[in-house]
Amino acid sequence: MTSSTDLATGTGRLPGQAGTLLAELGERAELHDLYDEYGSPVYHDITASDTHEVRELVRLVRSSSGPVLELASGAGRLTMPLLALGRAVTALELAPGMLGALDERLASAPARLRARCTVVRADMSRFALGQRFGAIVLGTTSVSLLDAPGRAGLFAAVREHLAPGGRFLISTVDDALTDSGADPGSDEQVYALSGVSGRAYRMHEYWPRGALARTVSIFPADLDRVPDGPVRIFTSSVAVVLADLLIDEMAAAGLSLVARHPLPTGGARHRDVLLEMEAAV
Template sequence: MTVGITESVAAQLAEFNAVPRVQDLYEGDGAAFYDRVVGSDRSEVREVLALARRAGGAVLDLAAGSGRLAIPLVRCGTRVTAVDLSADMLSRLEGEIAGNPLLDCVVADMRSFALERRYELIIIGATSITLLDAKDRIAMYASVREHLAEGGIFALTIAGTSSGAHLRVTEDQRFTVDGPDGAEEYLYSQQIVDDGTARVVNWARAADFVRNGTVTVLTSRLRVLDADILRAELVQAGFTDPRVYPVRASAGSDIVLLETSLRGEHRSA
C-alpha cells in the first residue's frame, strides 16, 4: 500500500492513470472538508454540556478541531481552552466565534501540552483518541494528569459495539457531501492494517477521477480501540475505573463516553 493511500484508491488511480495529491485530513483543504462532514454533527454535545455544568469550571478541549464541542460550551458561558495540533482547524474555530473572551486557542500536541492552569473538565471528543497509538496515549494521560484539577472530570468518547464492528473491516462506500457549490459525491475508503490494530481512511471526490488527472486524496490513520482497552489503560495511568455510558449520536452511530477522575494518590502529584 502506498503510504497513506488504501489499495482500493490506488487501484482506481491506476485505472485512470491519475496522480494522487495526498493531503492530511486535518490540514489545509482537508480541514475545510472535515468541517463540512462533521461540523453539524451534534453527537456528544448534550452530554459534554451536562459534564461542564456539573464540573463547574474551565474546560480543556483536546483535539478541539473546528470547535464542534468548544463552540456550544462557550456559547453557554463556559471558559474553554481549545488545543489542537492543526492551526488550520483552530483558525476555523476562531473565525466562528471571533473575539469571544471565553475562548483560548492553543496550537499544541495533545500528547505533550503544557498550559498554565488546571481544569475542572478535560474532554477528548469525536473519538479523537484513536489518532494516538499506545505509547502516545500513555503520554497524553500523563499530560492530562498534570492539568486536571482536584476533583475534576476527564471524559473521552469511543465507538460502541455496533459502530466499532464497522471500523474493523476493509470497505469502500460513496457518500454525498454538501459543499459551497452544492452536493458532491465522495469515495470513502477504509483499509485495516497492522494485523487489525489500525485503519487507514481516504476521502476523494468522485468527479476528480479522470484520465491523466490529479486527485486530491484526504487521508488519516486511526487506531482500532474499544471501551475495554481504554478502561484498562485509564486505571493503569492513575485514573478511577471509568463510568461508561452511551451518548446521543446521529442515526446509525453508536458512541460511548468514558468518564473518570484522578485516583486519590495521584491528585497531588
C-alpha cells in the same frame, strides 16, 4: 503528488476500492493527509454540522464546574457548543490548518463567546498549561491519533490538569459493540457525505476484521464530473483503540472510571462510547 500521508502508509497508496480509484486517476491524483492545509477545510466542511457526541458531552460538562479544556479541538465542532454553556474554554490543537479554521469560526462568533475562548497550539500528548480544569474533553475518538507512548503522555498531562472533582470525558470505540450486523466479509464500507458548503463526498473506510487500524479516504462524490486538472484525495490512518484498553491505561495513570456512556453513532462495523473518568483518590 503525495504528501505526509506517505509517512503514514509507507507507500502513498490506498487499500481496497479507494486504491483502485486512486490508480485510475493516475497523475491527476493528489493524495493529502486529512489534517494538512488542504485537508483541514474538507474535514471542517464535513463535520461542521455533525452533532455526534455533542448532546452527551454538553450534558456531562454542564454538571461540572470551572473552566473547560478541549483537546484536539479541530475547527471547533465541540468548542462552540461548550462556549455556549457560558464557561471559559481553552481549545488546544496542534495542526495549523485546523487552528486557522477555528480562528475563522471564532471571528464570526458573537463577541461574548470569543471572549471566553483561549486557543493554544500544543500537542495533546504533552502539554503544560499551568492551570486546572473542571472538565477536560477529548471527543471525536481523537485518542486514536496517538500511539501507546503518546496516550501515556496524554493521560499523565490530563491527571495533572484536572481540578479536584473534575471529569475527563473521552470518546473511543466500544469493544462490546464491534459486531454491529455489518457483512463480516466486507473489509471496506463506503459512505455518501455532504458538507455544509453543499459539496458532496464519498468516504471509504477500509478496516479488515481484527486489524488495529482503519484507513479513511475521502474523494469527490462524482469523479466523472470533476473538471480536468488535479484531483485532491484526503486520507488518514486511524488506530482502533478499544474502550477496555483505554480504561486500563488510564487506571495506570491515576484516572478511574466513573461511567461508560454508549453513543448512538459510529460506523457500520462499530459503535462509539463516551468514558467519564476522574482522578483516582
